[in-house]
Amino acid sequence: MHLMFRTLTLLIFIVLTFSCGSRQAREYKVLRYNQPNHITSLDPAFAKSQNNIWSVLHLFDGLVELDDSLNVSPAIAKSWLISEDGLDYTFYLREDVYFHENDCFSNGSRKVVASDFEYSLTRLIDSKISSPGSWLFTDKIREKRPFEAIDDTTFVLHLTRPFIPMLGILTMQYCAVVPQEGITYYGSDFAQNPVGTGAFKFKKWIANQALFLNRNDNYYKGPSKLEGIKTSFMADKKIAMLELLNGNIDFVNGLESSFINELLDKNGVLLSEKENQLKLSKSPYLNSEYLGINLEACSPNSPLRIKEVRQAINYAIDRKLMLTALRNNVGQPADSGFVPTGLPSHDKVSVPGYEYNLQKAKTLLLEAGYPDGNGLEAIALYTNKDYLDITTFVARQLQKIGLLVTIEV
Structure with missing residues (x-):
């Protein structure tokens, strides 16, 4: 029997940042x-995983975006109207948004216009490029010219039926605008030579080592206070944490499990002796992690098919x-169904979930x-090193009810 394992909790988004403390404070430029x-x-059309998404969001913008309260707010579209029948979404674009300067443009750069969104979204659903984001519009848009630029500042999305979540879908990274000139100039290498409209522009990417971004001084929301961003790719989280503690990096997302007791007390609060060295930020993170049962890998008579x-x-x-x-x-235990805390549909009363019993x-x-x-055959738990401690915990819990469990990393 096979179980695909991640975790069973709603995580809290953790950010640890290096604090100069008693050292001479430095102005963060990068x-x-x-x-x-x-x-x-x-390439935003292929930004499926979180690691890709974070970098893409620095480089690209879409019609709309989510604010800190998860409300849809204007981005390149300054306003929009939805027809009474819910089939047509008309967006009115800002006139001060420009693509990053790049060799793909004959004049160095140019203004973003509605036809750029027609091109970008049409490219997204093109079966020839096989974007993992093409599903966003499946069975939702009309067959003939579903994305239409009326003029330079007016863009219309045509649906076949009303679909309330559509505005939220358009905030996803897949729907970011890209210039046709960039796709034509770089071809498949656009993924390594991105040209967007975001607060930062591409400088250099050293595969498996680091990504360097420079500030976009022409950003329509105003330039960032940072001059740039350097993203390193240290796969070993222990090494990354040591680099943070040594002041060689400024920020890590998440807390490596072996450092938890060294940095946090039993209530998840940063230890007082570390307050002069680190800053801990926590906020709810919309992320459901779960124990998945791979029924396709189970035999027809597998006990896992029994509810x-x-x-x-x-x-x-x-x-x-x-x-x-x-x-x-x-974090918070996932004891009330699959929908995490923070979404309107999370309801402990209607969906009581499973308690420990x-x-x-x-x-x-x-x-x-x-x-x-x-009579039960052994269950194989598949995981990776990041979740090995939790997988081991789950395996021991299941042994208490007589289940034989093996762990595959």
Whole structure:
């Protein structure tokens, strides 16, 4: 039997930044942060993973974006209207947005116009480029010219049926505007030579080592206070944390598990003796991580196809203990369904979820015909090194109800 494992908690977004403390404060001109997973493309049409998305968001903009409260707000589109039947979305563009200066333009740069969005979104759904973001518009847009530039500042999206989440979809990185000149000039190498409109512009990318971005002084929202961003790609989070502690990088996202007790108390608060060296920022992070059951890899008679067995696995895992023991209470247990806290559809009353109940788990196994796990084949938990501690915790929890568990990294 196979389980694809990540975690069972809603994480808290953690940022650790280096603080000069008693040292002479320096003015941050270049932000240096580490991304443990290497980027594979700087083309927004292929920004599927979080590591790609972070870099792409520095370089590109779309029609609309999400503000800090997750509300859709203007970006390159200064305003928009939705028709009464919900089929036509008309966007009115700003006239002060320019692409980054680049050799692909005969005059160095040019203004963004509505036809650029017609081109970019048409390219996104083109089967020839096979963008992982093409699904956004599947069965939602009309067949003939669904993206239409009326004039330089008016762009219209035509749907086949009303779809309320459409504005939210347009905030995704896939929907960023790209210049046709850039795609023509660089071809498939556009992924390594991005040309966007964002607050930062591409300077250099050394594969598997670092990405360098310079400030866009012509950014329509005003230039950043930073002169640039350097993203390193240290896969070993322990090394990255040591680099942060030594002041060689300024920012890491997430906390390497082996450093938790060294830096945080049992309530997830930065230890007082570290306050002069580090700054810890925490905020809710919309990210559901889960234990997935790969039914396609299971045989037709696999016990994992039995609902009671799956429910028993859910009841056998103490999520609260897992967070306390392994994450110093940084995060929230996913005890109310799949939708994370922070989304309007999260409802503990309507969706009570699964609490830790060892006896109920054993009863469910008995009802499924596997008392104390007898007769069940071994379960393989597949994970990676980042989640090995949590995977080991889950394996031990499942052993308490008689399940045999192996871990594959």
